[in-house]
Amino acid sequence: MFIELDFESEDPIYLQLMRQIIEGIAKKELLPGDALPSVRSLAADIGINLHTVNKAYQQLKQEGFLQIHRQKGVMIHPDGIPKATEAYKMALEKNLRPLIAESICRDLKQEDFSEICERIFDNLMHGGN
Amino acid sequence: MFIELDFESEDPIYLQLMRQIIEGIAKKELLPGDALPSVRSLAADIGINLHTVNKAYQQLKQEGFLQIHRQKGVMIHPDGIPKATEAYKMALEKNLRPLIAESICRDLKQEDFSEICERIFDNLMHGGN
DNA sequence: TATCTGTTATACTTATAATATAACAGATAA
């Protein structure tokens, strides 16, 4: 599991961290029950503050990705990740909408949009990373 | 063209404004050459500061959606919106990636994801709004 | 006892978002 952060990015560090972990789970590089580094060691590894790591962990816990034991540490939720609910699908739709609206403005065809999505799915699920 | 803002949202107002205008263009409610309200009148209408409107306009101008004449006012770019470039497609892919990664984690099938996209495309292009 | 874990608290800096006024320059209509 490699963490790559862009300190020049507008996206906050804790968000980038969350996404990297989520991507790791999607790629099956991180499996249910797998241990994650402690807030302190990961913070030290990356060279950031432990509170920034903690914020990412807490939010991922909140969303059901992680299980945190006060002394044992942090792990990918051993029961697996909660399935997509209707609420999740609605939030997803809300996030996709502006992306699709701009694509339409720029005359990007639905087929081309779908092809990009397909490529991402492929890369995450069967990708050779 | 109706502007609906959510002042409780985490998304900044100027961003919501940008998206509403982009969605208006996608829906063909706003056509190339169409005039937009002045920064002052729109700000007064919505009940926000003129600088917030100006920020949205400036950014939309920067991205090629709007044309701004110092005295004539603001209009949807009469030459049409710039087509999707390779750079745009790469940025789009970067934006889609975390959404798709989380969908995979939550066991949302690619077909279901595509169906959501299709519904949004439909709603924006042929939608009865 | 020493060291690890997450957790909590406090304080500080920085950047962004949003607002509040004010003024300027050019175009236009009364």
Added chain:
DNA sequence: TTATCTGTTATATTATAAGTATAACAGATA
């Protein structure tokens, strides 16, 4: 000519979020 509209620029202030810096606490463990 005067008043009013346009975008633009400048300055200041407030509020919030992100990130950092220390410090301490409580429970588990070697």
